[in-house]
Amino acid sequence: MAPTAASPAVDPVVADPAPSRNAEPPPSKELVEGIKAFDAGQYPEARSLFEAAVKKNKADYEALYNLGMASEKVGDKAAAEAAYQSALETKPDLDTASAELSALYIDEGRADVAITVARAGLAKHPGSAALHENLGIALAARDEADEATRELEAAIQIAPADPMLQLTLAHWLNVWHVRGAAPHLDAARARAKGDYGLIASVGHEYRMAGEFDSCVQTFDSAIAIRDGGEVRTERALCRLGLKDEPGTLDDLQAAVDKEPTYAPAHYYLGGRLATAGRFKDAAAEYAKYLELEPGGTLAKPARDRLKATRDAMSKQRGAAAKKK
Numbered sequence: 001m002a003p004t005a006a007s008p009a010v011d012p013v014v015a016d017p018a019p020s021r022n023a024e025p026p027p028s029k030e031l032v033e034g035i036k037a038f039d040a041g042q043y044p045e046a047r048s049l050f051e052a053a054v055k056k057n058k059a060d061y062e063a064l065y066n067l068g069m070a071s072e073k074v075g076d077k078a079a080a081e082a083a084y085q086s087a088l089e090t091k092p093d094l095d096t097a098s099a100e101l102s103a104l105y106i107d108e109g110r111a112d113v114a115i116t117v118a119r120a121g122l123a124k125h126p127g128s129a130a131l132h133e134n135l136g137i138a139l140a141a142r143d144e145a146d147e148a149t150r151e152l153e154a155a156i157q158i159a160p161a162d163p164m165l166q167l168t169l170a171h172w173l174n175v176w177h178v179r180g181a182a183p184h185l186d187a188a189r190a191r192a193k194g195d196y197g198l199i200a201s202v203g204h205e206y207r208m209a210g211e212f213d214s215c216v217q218t219f220d221s222a223i224a225i226r227d228g229g230e231v232r233t234e235r236a237l238c239r240l241g242l243k244d245e246p247g248t249l250d251d252l253q254a255a256v257d258k259e260p261t262y263a264p265a266h267y268y269l270g271g272r273l274a275t276a277g278r279f280k281d282a283a284a285e286y287a288k289y290l291e292l293e294p295g296g297t298l299a300k301p302a303r304d305r306l307k308a309t310r311d312a313m314s315k316q317r318g319a320a321a322k323k324k
Helices: 029-039 043-056 061-073 077-090 095-107 111-124 129-141 145-158 163-175 181-190 196-208 212-225 229-241 245-258 263-275 279-292 299-323
Strands: none
Touching: 029 043, 029 061, 043 061, 061 077, 061 095, 077 095, 095 111, 095 129, 111 129, 129 145, 129 163, 145 163, 163 181, 163 196, 181 196, 181 212, 196 212, 196 229, 212 229, 229 245, 229 263, 245 263, 263 279, 263 299, 279 299
């Protein structure tokens, strides 16, 4: 969400040119310049300008909110949290600050505090899709599936055209092994509009849902945009779900050719080669995975499979020697 500055309030009924006591003051020069810097990706400069705006007016909730945004961009989460909290102390019904603060707490794994902030925000802004989403994610993190689903569905009802909301609900349904992800993934894919990362994420969730035909089609689209090791490997695993062994092997071989440093491709290629009885080649792929990611999530099974393929190689050689 990009920073914004509100226009000064104007009452068209009042003829007196003097501002109303309830009118918002115009945004400060520092706030306006800070927003320009933020939009240009100059986050340290933007942060300094927002700090100057707050120093000039400690009650400038817009400057505080934007200071939180800029602080997050430069990796200072503690400062971001303090800025959002100050913005809410100044303007308790500032839903954007509630949304960003609850999202920050979710990222930090502080689900309980995120729930408190999101619910307080929703009490004042029940029509906020972002707050329903954040509440749903925080509840999901506590494995409160039913309530989390209701909140995520509420977010979708408010903003049905947002593909990320559809993807988020689909993801959690897959995590809980609950059927029903596919329609949400269909909706997200239809609205992806060439977004490579989103398309790849949708494809992955189709795989998690066991929707392998849709998975392959989605990764076809991703690969058409930008080919690479990860998307090739994902499509290979979808093809494996369809029992398309030749297609799986072709995609995995292409994955390691196009992106030799993408470790999972080597691991899964090793599996297909071992299944085909090509133990020497399989061992080389498992060894390559371990070279690239010795502490990776697949490292233990890779070590186990490397040993198994080497044992199989020894048996092959022994059988060949007996034939002679």
